[in-house]
Amino acid sequence: MEIESEPVAAQPERSENEAPERGAAALKELVRDDLNRVNQVIIERMQSQVPLIPQLAGHIVAAGGKRLRPVLTLASARMFGYEGARHVNLAATVEFIHTATLLHDDVVDESELRRGLDTANAVWGNKASVLVGDFLFSRAFQLMVADGSLHVLRILSDASATISQGEVHQLLTANNTKTDEQAYLQVIEAKTAALFSAACQVGAVVAERPEAEEHALARFGQGLGIAFQLVDDVLDYSAEQRALGKRIGDDFREGKVTLPIVMAYERGDETEKTFWRRCIEDLDQTDADLEHAMALLNRHDCLTDALERAESYAADAREAMTIFPDGPIKRALLDTLESSLVRTA
Amino acid sequence: MEIESEPVAAQPERSENEAPERGAAALKELVRDDLNRVNQVIIERMQSQVPLIPQLAGHIVAAGGKRLRPVLTLASARMFGYEGARHVNLAATVEFIHTATLLHDDVVDESELRRGLDTANAVWGNKASVLVGDFLFSRAFQLMVADGSLHVLRILSDASATISQGEVHQLLTANNTKTDEQAYLQVIEAKTAALFSAACQVGAVVAERPEAEEHALARFGQGLGIAFQLVDDVLDYSAEQRALGKRIGDDFREGKVTLPIVMAYERGDETEKTFWRRCIEDLDQTDADLEHAMALLNRHDCLTDALERAESYAADAREAMTIFPDGPIKRALLDTLESSLVRTA
Numbered sequence: 045m046e047i048e049s050e051p052v053a054a055q056p057e058r059s060e061n062e063a064p065e066r067g068a069a070a071l072k073e074l075v076r077d078d079l080n081r082v083n084q085v086i087i088e089r090m091q092s093q094v095p096l097i098p099q100l101a102g103h104i105v106a107a108g109g110k111r112l113r114p115v116l117t118l119a120s121a122r123m124f125g126y127e128g129a130r131h132v133n134l135a136a137t138v139e140f141i142h143t144a145t146l147l148h149d150d151v152v153d154e155s156e157l158r159r160g161l162d163t164a165n166a167v168w169g170n171k172a173s174v175l176v177g178d179f180l181f182s183r184a185f186q187l188m189v190a191d192g193s194l195h196v197l198r199i200l201s202d203a204s205a206t207i208s209q210g211e212v213h214q215l216l217t218a219n220n221t222k223t224d225e226q227a228y229l230q231v232i233e234a235k236t237a238a239l240f241s242a243a244c245q246v247g248a249v250v251a252e253r254p255e256a257e258e259h260a261l262a263r264f265g266q267g268l269g270i271a272f273q274l275v276d277d278v279l280d281y282s283a284e285q286r287a288l289g290k291r292i293g294d295d296f297r298e299g300k301v302t303l304p305i306v307m308a309y310e311r312g313d314e315t316e317k318t319f320w321r322r323c324i325e326d327l328d329q330t331d332a333d334l335e336h337a338m339a340l341l342n343r344h345d346c347l348t349d350a351l352e353r354a355e356s357y358a359a360d361a362r363e364a365m366t367i368f369p370d371g372p373i374k375r376a377l378l379d380t381l382e383s384s385l386v387r388t389a
Numbered sequence: 390m391e392i393e394s395e396p397v398a399a400q401p402e403r404s405e406n407e408a409p410e411r412g413a414a415a416l417k418e419l420v421r422d423d424l425n426r427v428n429q430v431i432i433e434r435m436q437s438q439v440p441l442i443p444q445l446a447g448h449i450v451a452a453g454g455k456r457l458r459p460v461l462t463l464a465s466a467r468m469f470g471y472e473g474a475r476h477v478n479l480a481a482t483v484e485f486i487h488t489a490t491l492l493h494d495d496v497v498d499e500s501e502l503r504r505g506l507d508t509a510n511a512v513w514g515n516k517a518s519v520l521v522g523d524f525l526f527s528r529a530f531q532l533m534v535a536d537g538s539l540h541v542l543r544i545l546s547d548a549s550a551t552i553s554q555g556e557v558h559q560l561l562t563a564n565n566t567k568t569d570e571q572a573y574l575q576v577i578e579a580k581t582a583a584l585f586s587a588a589c590q591v592g593a594v595v596a597e598r599p600e601a602e603e604h605a606l607a608r609f610g611q612g613l614g615i616a617f618q619l620v621d622d623v624l625d626y627s628a629e630q631r632a633l634g635k636r637i638g639d640d641f642r643e644g645k646v647t648l649p650i651v652m653a654y655e656r657g658d659e660t661e662k663t664f665w666r667r668c669i670e671d672l673d674q675t676d677a678d679l680e681h682a683m684a685l686l687n688r689h690d691c692l693t694d695a696l697e698r699a700e701s702y703a704a705d706a707r708e709a710m711t712i713f714p715d716g717p718i719k720r721a722l723l724d725t726l727e728s729s730l731v732r733t734a
Contacts, residue, residue: 094558148523152516171497174519175556178493181523182550185530189542197534197542205527211520213439 067383068112071376075118078132082114085136089183100164100176104143107161113243114139116268116377120247120261123373130250133187134196138243140184141200145207145239147177152215153298196249203242210234219299219325221309221317228306229270237269244268260364264377267361272384274354277302278347281338293334299324303353307346308337316340351385358385412728413457416721420463423477427459430481434528445509445521449488452506458588459484461613461722465592465606468718475595478532479541483588485529486545490552490584492522497560498643541594548587555579564644564670566654566662573651574615582614589613605709609722612706617729619699622647623692626683638679644669648698652691653682661685696730703730 072079090101114135121131149155150163151170157163165173181204188197214231217223244265248258279285280295281304295302301324309320323329323337341347361381368374417424435446459480466476494500495508496515502508510518526549533542559576562568589610593603624630625640626649640647646669654665668674668682686692706726713719 092554092557094554094561096561097554097557148519151519170515171560172557174493174496175553175560178522178526179550179553179557181526182546182553185542185546186550189539189546192539194534194537194539197530201527201530201534205524205531208520208524208527209437209439209442212437212442212517212524215516215520216439216441 066379068110068115068380071119071373071380072111072115074373074376075115075122078118078122078135079111079115081132082111082118082135082139085133085187086139089136089140089187090180092179096168096172097176097179100147100168100172101143101180103161103167104147104158104164104176105139107146107158107163111139113142113239116240116243116265117247119373119377120244121250122247123368123371123377124248124251124253124257126247126251128250130191130193131247133191134200134246134250135243137184137187137191137200138239138246140180140187141204141207142239144177144180144184145211147173147180149211151177152211193249196246199242199245199249203238206234206238210236210238217301219327220301221305221320221324223301223306224310225303225306228301228303232270232273233266236273237266240269240272241265257367260367263364264361264381267357267359267364268381268384270357271354271361271381274303274350274357275384278304278350278354281341281347283338296323296334296337297327297329299327303350304341304346307349308340308344311344311346312340354385358382411724413455413460413725416464416718416725417456417460419718419721420460420467423463423467423480424456424460426477427456427463427480427484430478430532431484434481434485434532435525437524441513441517442521442524445513445517446488446525448506448512449492449509449521450484452508456484458487458584461585461588461610462592464718464722465589466595467592468713468716468722469593469596469598469602471592471596473595475536475538476592478536479545479591479595480588482529482532482536482545483584483591485525485532486549486552487584489522489525489529490556492518492525494556496522497556538594541591544587544590544594548583551579551583555581555583562646564672565646566650566665566669568646568651569655570648570651573646573648577615577618578611581618582611585614585617586610602712605712608709609706609726612702612704612709613726613729615702616699616706616726619648619695619702620729623649623695623699626686626692628683641668641679641682642672642674644672648695649686649691652694653685653689656689656691657685699730703727 086105087102090098090105092098117135117138118131146158147164150158151165151173154165155163156166163173164176184200184204188200191197210231210233213227214235217227217231241262242265245258245262248261277295279290280292280302282290282292286292295305305320305324309317312320319333319336319340323333358381362378365374365378431450432447435443435450437443462480462483463476492509496510496518499510500508501511508518509521529545529549533545536542555576555578558572559580562572562576586607587610590603590607593606622640624635625637625647627635627637631637640650650665650669654662657665664678664681664685668678703726707723710719710723
């Protein structure tokens with residue numbers, strides 16, 4: 045059975061004086077060579093005779109961050125002992141789809157900073173960001189067409205359609221306190237979890253695993269994606285985060301309706317509802333309002349309840365993985381899930 | 390040979406008191422039943438649980454106009470006597486790619502009107518237009534994945550990448566009098582001709598024609614697309630158009646650098662170059678400047694020379710079609726080409 049041949053020994057060994065990595069960092073370390081190849085493909089495939097394209101694309105790819113999605117594709121394939129090269133191009137495809145989405149997101153959100161760097165739209169303008177985003181989408185499709193599997197094409201084109209529907213849906217829930225829990229969960233399932241899920245599933249497809257295993261990995265990615273996003277939403281109101289010197293309250297200042305806000309609005313009395321509408325819908329707010337918002341979120345247990353919801357999605361993701369035998373990559377995937385629940389950034 | 394079985398008799402007959410259609414209208418008439426099916430697929434596939442999507446998509450699909458690109462796919466397939474159904478979905482795919490491009494174009498150009506209707510961005514805002522454009526791109530890819538031909542997928546994903554590169558390139562040539570003829574032609578080859586070409590080629594692919602015929606149709610579409618765009622650019626400065634009551638000078642007012650402007654700038658003396666830079670780069674212009682611009686374009690034969698250039702691309706398109714036997718659809722395709730050279734709108 046291929047599963048036992050996880051090629052971890054082929055990866056570079058850790059030197060003794062390095063601390064062992066946890067969570068996503070440990071997972072990344074296990075597929076480090078593959079990830080270097082993914083970065084190479086990304087650089088090659090963002091080239092164009094039009095020099096603005098690699099400039100702008102390079103900026104967003106660098107600012108895009110942790111490469112969590114392509115790492116999921118690489119790790120999923122390697123968990124099954126896959127020894128080919130298809131997972132590298134498909135991981136690059138997944139990152140291109142993600143990066144295109146980020147470019148358009150920043151235009152739509154009128155963001156000026158991403159991970160502490162100026163956004164592409166802040167540097168080159170909205171027009172270039174829209175069009176280079178389209179280019180990266182097209183490149184993603186070229187890469188997956190070159191892979192040649194209609195099954196993979198179906199998974200990733202479906203994920204793309206789901207993401208864009210989620211983006212439009214999010215536009216309608218933004219600054220809208222009438223958003224209910226179901227609508228919020230639909231948005232993050234579409235916007236975040238669909239690509240996590242597809243990224244994992246594709247790893248099983250290239251390793252030619254049976255449908256049940258493919259779907260188990262898709263379900264793992266789905267649960268991980270939702271849990272990841274829910275924790276992200278909670279962190280934006282976390283007093284512990286602020287104690288660590290992290291910036292909090294960005295979602296509040298933008299009037300984003302995340303699960304804690306949905307819960308606080310539902311559980312609040314009329315005075316509180318009026319407060320939320322003023323801050324979130326009218327964006328009429330001060331720094332003191334953020335303090336009051338955090339107090340209300342705690343009074344109604346919204347942060348702990350949102351984390352509990354995250355834990356229930358994580359439990360489903362964990363459950364999905366039980367069909368796979370133990371091994372270092374499986375352990376690192378599960379550890380990535382656990383770390384996403386307790387992370388501080 | 391399948392070519393002789395062009396199913397024209399299957400199309401509804403014209404009643405006696407209708408004037409015979411010419412050009413694109415005649416071509417459309419020949420594939421009218423197919424085009425009705427394409428419109429049906431478009432309506433079905435723009436549906437979504439998120440109601441803003443069909444609203445906005447419906448608006449742009451309606452405003453998008455003449456359905457010339459899907460008609461090219463339908464006609465190309467039917468010219469070979471193709472009797473299947475794949476050309477309908479692929480024609481819808483081509484129209485979705487075109488429509489997504491229009492949505493993003495209108496955002497980038499800050500347009501408020503398209504064919505006399507408010508643009509989608511004017512009605513629903515830029516954010517919704519960007520995201521629904523992404524949705525239509527994704528739907529296009531889902532449709533072609535459902536078709537299942539990797540060859541078709543390669544043609545259309547390559548065309549998409551070419552279009553988006555052309556769009557970024559155009560952003561760099563806009564309001565830039567340093568644009569030379571080569572750069573201008575590269576932009577319209579990428580932005581307009583690539584999809585015309587792919588639309589025609591796909592018709593040959595579904596009819597399973599040999600590579601030489603596929604490439605002949607691609608070349609026809611390429612020449613038609615460039616000629617079409619060049620004539621469009623000339624019409625914006627046409628005194629005859631104005632005499633017919635048509636609005637002219639839009640490109641001038643936006644500072645678009647089209648072939649007539651490239652030629653006039655190259656051929657102008659220093660005073661004229663200063664004039665063009667003021668009007669096109671600084672957008673510092675009055676109605677009298679449009680009159681002066683038209684006088685300069687005529688003095689340097691820029692409109693007639695640009696039309697001559699269009700004619701040379703049309704000649705190449707005509708030449709490409711010589712390998713096909715005569716028939717009503719071939720004649721209508723060629724007539725579409727001729728009409729594009731002498732059209733007045």
